[in-house]
Amino acid sequence: MTNVVLNAPSKDVDEQLLQEYCLTRDVHLRNRLLERYLYIAEIITKRFLNRGVEYDDLYQVASLALIKALERFDIDKGFKFSSFATPTIVGEIKNYFRDRSRMIRLPRKDSEAIKKIEAAKNELSHQLGRIPKPEEIAKLLNLSVEHILELMESKHATQTASLDHFIDEDGGTDLFQIIGQEEKQYSRIENQDFLKRAMNDFGELEKKIIYERFFREKSQREIAESIGVSQMYVSRLERKILDRFRQMLKDPSNNFPV
Numbered sequence: 001m002t003n004v005v006l007n008a009p010s011k012d013v014d015e016q017l018l019q020e021y022c023l024t025r026d027v028h029l030r031n032r033l034l035e036r037y038l039y040i041a042e043i044i045t046k047r048f049l050n051r052g053v054e055y056d057d058l059y060q061v062a063s064l065a066l067i068k069a070l071e072r073f074d075i076d077k078g079f080k081f082s083s084f085a086t087p088t089i090v091g092e093i094k095n096y097f098r099d100r101s102r103m104i105r106l107p108r109k110d111s112e113a114i115k116k117i118e119a120a121k122n123e124l125s126h127q128l129g130r131i132p133k134p135e136e137i138a139k140l141l142n143l144s145v146e147h148i149l150e151l152m153e154s155k156h157a158t159q160t161a162s163l164d165h166f167i168d169e170d171g172g173t174d175l176f177q178i179i180g181q182e183e184k185q186y187s188r189i190e191n192q193d194f195l196k197r198a199m200n201d202f203g204e205l206e207k208k209i210i211y212e213r214f215f216r217e218k219s220q221r222e223i224a225e226s227i228g229v230s231q232m233y234v235s236r237l238e239r240k241i242l243d244r245f246r247q248m249l250k251d252p253s254n255n256f257p258v
Helices: 002-007 011-024 027-047 055-072 081-101 108-128 134-141 145-158 184-199 204-215 220-227 231-250
Strands: none
Touching: 011 027, 027 055, 027 081, 055 081, 108 134, 108 145, 134 145, 204 220, 204 231, 220 231
8 A cells, every 4th residue: 555655646746747738638748647647557457356367468458548548538627537547447447358258259349339239129128118129229329220230140149158058948968969079089090190101201210219209208318328329419310300290291292181
């Protein structure tokens, strides 16, 4: 708490800088004000920690929100800047968490429009006593029917179903049971075929190093001692072997699996 007090801007200087910035919108002045008010972004960021997002990421969101607040601030309306900036920063962080929670993320503009559609649906349902038609929602929001339908489709596209969700009436089959799984044996056969063909292009010493290093998992030093060479020699040869493997994989004429 002591650090906050020490880092908080002086009231008189603060007022002078804000008044001058609101008149001139000078970028250098804005940057000076940002430095003086970053403590607000820091305080708010700490309120949202331990929710699965790193501090630096949240602090960046809060700092950008602070810039937005400063650019929209009007000192003539009589608000203190700290009171004006706080809800802006909190809102941006909450939006960040909301966007991260979606498997498919929509542009912010579409997300806001979908919120308005939901509000319009609730309002019209109350007035009409039934679920409103897209044409009625479009008329209320002054949007085209096509745009309303596109946004509704986008909303459905972002919604995910649990793997435990039953897809039949008697509850005997869930989504997990119909999801295909990778057949690992196919990859194993392809890899064995690749190694068998690739090994024909290596000499006996290279084959020995491949076998000892990657199948018996020996260290470079152990291999070097067993064949009577330096560890540096084994290291260089290993790099050359790996480079050749990479080239083989990239060469389409080899038909090796990638």
